[in-house]
Amino acid sequence: MEVTYRDALRQALIDAMNEDPTIFVMGEEVGRYGGAYGVTKGLLEMFGENRVVDTPISEPGIIGAAVGAAMTGSRPVAELMYVDFAGLTMDQVANQAAKSRYMFGGQIGVPMVLRTQGGTGRSGAAQHSQSLEAWFTHVPGLRVVMPATVNDAYHLLRMALKCPDPVIFIEHKGLYVKKGEMDVAKPDGNWGKSVIRRVGNDLTIVTYSRMVHESLAAAGILAQNGIEAEVIDIRTLNPLDDETVFASVTKTGRAMVVSEAVMTGGFAAELSARISERCFDYLEEPVVRVAGEDIPIPVSPGLERGAVPTPQLIAETGLWLVKRVAPSWAA
Amino acid sequence: MEVTYRDALRQALIDAMNEDPTIFVMGEEVGRYGGAYGVTKGLLEMFGENRVVDTPISEPGIIGAAVGAAMTGSRPVAELMYVDFAGLTMDQVANQAAKSRYMFGGQIGVPMVLRTQGGTGRSGAAQHSQSLEAWFTHVPGLRVVMPATVNDAYHLLRMALKCPDPVIFIEHKGLYVKKGEMDVAKPDGNWGKSVIRRVGNDLTIVTYSRMVHESLAAAGILAQNGIEAEVIDIRTLNPLDDETVFASVTKTGRAMVVSEAVMTGGFAAELSARISERCFDYLEEPVVRVAGEDIPIPVSPGLERGAVPTPQLIAETGLWLVKRVAPSWAA
């Protein structure tokens, strides 16, 4: 069925809530407003005020409440309107949700899902456009999921809602209106498995979230230049399936990691490091990263576009990497 | 002069405050108590209540106040008692302190120093033992400094107090009582420059903070096995001097990054990725990371020691890397 990424997420919440009475949604504007990006529209009418809870603007308290609810038999879905607000909640996320099972010797888990969204594309400026997954992937005890496709939006959220541990579920504001096939009976892949979105023998592009689509577009450009790129969607940054990546790089001998987050200290660095560690004998060129510039996101649309990778940049880098064709900026 | 790391920090604050009247220190227990680890002892008597400010336990408010003070002509030193509490302050650090100059088009800077400390060694358990520098190094607009030596404790803090931008200054709780030479006239190196702590031709060990000492101890063990390791102390993670690292790896052909932080998504991944990117043609072995385990820190002393790198682990890895001698755990 052709639906939008937004609708797929909404359907996942509806199906999960019908199936599991312990699930409830809480967050700013999730009820009457239907969610800042419309993902929870209609849920309040369907499930009532106890299961669709509009909260005050109190991010630390919201996530803290979700932790407590998760420790007492509920499975809360706490919505953080923008991942940019994570800075207000990192204590509850990293010191409470992530560590409770461990600190308490395995007595209890914190089965909650923190739903949020990030990325550029709407001139949201420096505090409404970030990609902060790296803060979470550095915290043992969390799972981190970033769906790129409509089908993954549905299935990964359903799977997250069965996970016994806290899941940081990061959507992309630029994908909500994207249409695609949703098959509730058939996930793109299992939880914790990377998916090959395009097969190719010349170059491996490793990416996730919106950049999967930019990378596929770039792969199209590369194909016109006689380069077949294999595009791998990581999907779940934790648990991470890097074996699929290693197998591909072992085959292609060339790897590019693409991410919208600022380059320095991003998850792209972890992926790059792992590929170099494990595929050392097979690499014909260094693993390169095409990522966001090391800057805050500016508001002016033109500047904003210049702050993150484009299909053009990915393609030019690929051409250079595989065919030694100097890119526009180096020519 | 032989002093402790703690005294060097204290002297830096005193000298800077005497020189620059706009500097004031604020934080929990920095005054009457003298600082949880004694770094600010005596300052209240010296500089009075307006310049040594005991605060309520309100981390977000403390950092937020420091931001406002820095924007109005003061140069605050805000002490965050443990870097583990950073989660409460990341919004003020990453969205306010780090981005103000940029968002406001360069109108104003936020010249503040956030002094904090991290690391294991005192059975502080999961919420008092972390190494969270990676959260900060992923935020454009911040500078991140982690002194390993007594002389750096003094000089890097003095330099941080002249920096026009926000500096995250992370000390290590295990180093406060460490003694060493402090020469107020002679820094170990400039701001933004890595320092070679030990010269060697067989292997490059890149590290920072307490792990510099563990790495030097490991280098001693390696030397007894005929391996001369070059140990590089990064000192300032931002601004990062990676050229010094590349020069060394180009010479040795082998690189190991050592860090106390949990491995996945740590700054060690950034260093590893950069070395593989820039020294590809010179590497005889993959760049390896010896870092903290991907777990919260347990309280039991024995378990805590097992969660972070030891000289033994670093040395065994070095032996394997250079001489292909299988380590104890693989033998």
Added chain:
Amino acid sequence: MTVGDNRLLLELYHTMRRIRTFEERVNELFVRGQTAGSMLHMSIGEEGVTGVCKAMEPGDSFTTHHRGHGIFIARGADPKRMMSEIAGKEDGYCAGKGGSMHIADMGLGHLGANAIVGGGIPHVVGAGMSYRNRKLPHISVAFFGDGAAQQGILYEAMNMAALWKLPVVFCCINNQYGMGTRIDRAAANTNLHERAIAFGLNGVTIDGGDVEEVHEAAERIATAARNGKPGFMALTCYRFFGHARLDKSPYRDEEEEAKGRKKDALANARTKLITHRTSSANELDTLDDAVNIEMNAAVEHAIAAATPPADSIFRDVYAEDEPRPRPVRDHLSMILSEAR
């Protein structure tokens, strides 16, 4: 001010009209597809805050929230540079980097608009510390909404301000809504000033529809703050339109909106000037026309203004002569340039 003082009310009216018209023009700028994005928050209905801004002195500083256009205008902003910033242009207040939600002007004491609800509140505490330490006579005022009053950082900031007797004022513009959430669905006790009093500050709730009343209260609160007793004031008003440009407020009904929009400090001031003071309708119309011309010019200015150069994105991350971030392309060049 002495009751019946025409000059002051006329001045406040003029400022409020400039705010109202400015916001209407921002709307026009959006409709003409010239704004940087759609995260534009109109302050129409909140013009009464002008009374607070009027009670501030040169040298005083302030922080605002995402709905801060009006406050900034009342503190002396140049509509042209504001409009340019909202359009993401090079000659805007922030060189096209900040936009509507991050306008600032250190020259006018504007320490910055903030897109993090509550994010700018603690900054005034630090400003107050700077003034105290340097023995300056200034106060610093934090402007924010009723929704922000549910952020814990407000209470940390108020406690510190009261504890240290800082020259600080917390001004809550209670427009009854945080996006689609009415205040009574966000707070159990909606008398927000009672919270401030419990934290040891002066606390009042004022009718935001009467700019003179707002101004009088602000004078009292500001004077006390200057003398070391920080204060909190909530201005009761109504958000006339949607939360941001694209919100049509489906969550509230016509009737409530009609009633809410009666709380109109601008309209009330006009009536008062004509009926109880010495101004004539013509006089005010002439003034309004001048404002129209001023704001139309601001729109045309912004549209004509140049967009910022592409490479400006690497500027201002750090101080001018500090090491700049390395562009990804340069990084790639260093890796791939040498032939293999």
Added chain:
Amino acid sequence: MTVGDNRLLLELYHTMRRIRTFEERVNELFVRGQTAGSMLHMSIGEEGVTGVCKAMEPGDSFTTHHRGHGIFIARGADPKRMMSEIAGKEDGYCAGKGGSMHIADMGLGHLGANAIVGGGIPHVVGAGMSYRNRKLPHISVAFFGDGAAQQGILYEAMNMAALWKLPVVFCCINNQYGMGTRIDRAAANTNLHERAIAFGLNGVTIDGGDVEEVHEAAERIATAARNGKPGFMALTCYRFFGHARLDKSPYRDEEEEAKGRKKDALANARTKLITHRTSSANELDTLDDAVNIEMNAAVEHAIAAATPPADSIFRDVYAEDEPRPRPVRDHLSMILSEAR
């Protein structure tokens, strides 16, 4: 309880004695070098909180702070397993992973001690939501100190609890200090209950030196909470000793300490039992001796207990049958094993 009820006060006395003696033994454990670290926070002087714990029912849950030994004992903890955890041993409540600051027992409704000041406060809001949604009769109580009352998250939590009418109680153990900072140097208005009232909760301040008074107040507050009116109670007491094991409290003088230690719920209960009730000194001494034996046994148990196995560090990061983190050594093996 009816005034003059010997049974209840005797029971409270017994619990308070167990707390006092337990803490003294923790101290001994430290002196004997058997504790996991020195971040040990004694609750001596705070035994009056027993009155709150007594007002709780089976099935009720609670979160505590870093100084929570006493609270947990009053809620039924096994001193042996507590002492083992404090020693970092395998049979401790948290298998030697949490220690003194992170003891928990889901069986007894202890949702966890927290080393983040204020960190456990919002958890009771979520617990209250669970109980409401599942129509369970329980309440959830957050225990924390006066210093934590300066954390904004407390106000976010109280506002949510009041807004949603949750069965939640916030219990502030006001021992006058946050480390070296006396409450009047941390809060402008030290009548903390006034803040709670301003947020729409029931709020009271009680003399923590009179356990019966505490118990009566707690019964009222808890009953109201069970019926949807959350409450806040501050127990006035005094931290008898240093902040943590290594702190000698140089920041306060003998005189103040002597005065403060007069607020001793345990001693007061004993006097009351003997002078106004039917207990004899001998009777109480016998009881005390039994407690001594119990707690000495706990110490010896902890010292004899096994330390956790080294590889247990990789357990409990995630649920049992979920993928575990890969040990660094295994990671290195995968990289370096194949010969080059």
